[in-house]
Amino acid sequence: MSLIAAQNLAVRLGGREVLHSVALSIDPGEIVTIVGPNGSGKSTLVRALLGVVPLAQGKITRKPGLRIGYVPQKLHIDPTMPLPVGRFLSLPDRQSTARMTEVLGRVGVPDVLAQDMTTLSGGQFQRVLLARALLSRPDILILDEATAGLDQPGTASFYRLIEDVRRELGCAVLAVSHDLHVVMSASDRVICLNGHICCSGAPHVVRDAPEYRALFGHGTGGALALYQHEHDHDHDHDHDHEEHAHAG
């Protein structure tokens, strides 16, 4: 049985139809990436799956007792709230110091437990968010452009970390990205979204699909160059290469 499934989903925000006829389901252990341009409804889809936004139509079924580890795009912590990392990780469920230290070490920020959240760097902050998601021993990790505030090397190492962690835990991953290239290599399935699902399938299938090319390939000259560059070197997704592609 799938972990989470959406049928014939439609969402309206402020009278505007943001999503329509969206159907998707995620199986245990699967890595699914949602890509789409700005304003395509990626974040809205994630928020609908979490149950935050009301549905105009359709329904969402979750496996009973499903544990979701959610890593938001950003999290604003009001400076009026003093919040050490250890306290943040214990929300809403209390965690032992030993386990928090272990998980923080696993995500590469071993020494921040007593630090206030507002003193963390962007990369540290995202890793702490990931640690919090992992502490709930999730069946599925949901990442909503979790690397939006990170630079290219930071993004690459963050996604590498996610892949490693996923292998260890065996959880499913639903990642949202506006940049197909970074997460592409690890994904079992890519869903290209633009208000509705334009196309979906294995990464290379989506990348070559005319719907995807229409959205990403023929937008601007720069994007086209990026696309072709990636296409020329087929399955080569190493990190240096990414940087080169973006620089050009």
Add this chain to the structure above:
Amino acid sequence: MLDDFLLRALLAGLMVALAAGPLGCFVVWRRMAYFGDATAHAALLGVALALGFALNLYLGIVLVALAMAMTVSALAGRGWAMDTTLGVLAHSALACGLVAVSYLPGVRVDLTSYLFGDILAVSRADLAVIALGAGAVLALLVWRWRALLTATLSEDLAHAAGINPARERLVLTVALAIVVAVSLKIVGALLIAAMLIIPAAAARNLARGPESMALGAIVLGGLAVWGGLQLSLAQDTPSGPSIVVVAAGLFLATTLGRALLQKRSTR
């Protein structure tokens, strides 16, 4: 032992501080300061309605404060500009209350005691109601603490963890209405929001975590009540404003203390 009016006043004030401290932290964290103001200003309308319809005073205030808070929440959900909406509602409620009180037949209502509080006139029955209200709010906050903190931090994170942020907002709204009702006699409608915000803001300067900030707000609020009563007795000043003056002094002291400490540590 509760015969002494000063002891009753002190107890009443301390109980209000006990509930207002942690609730005030949420008001500060969620940037609801003006929201607290609007609810408190509506309390006077509650007084007028309670007197007019011979209802229990506290019940009248809770009902009107709750109605006000719900209205504000509903409007905020529809994307109205919050500060304007609150400005309109807060002052309209206060003005309506003042006008409504003047219509009350026969009874000469001592307006100042409702506007600025009359802590020295707290009766045994008042004390019982305040204890009940403050106790209920404190219990509610302790019970929902983790869910409230999570929902305050991020509604999305709350949803993902199976917490309904709308329910937690309702918890805070109800708590706010109760605190407004039981604080009216202590500090008065105009200054209730001060009892929520100033001790919490002062505690922010000393606290390392959300729990210690809530405890600090209780302690500082209690100190303000005690100091304010002394000031009121010694100088014959109105009790509510005196309490708030002491609270403001504590805020100033902790703010300066924090600034000095930071300066020293950066040297």
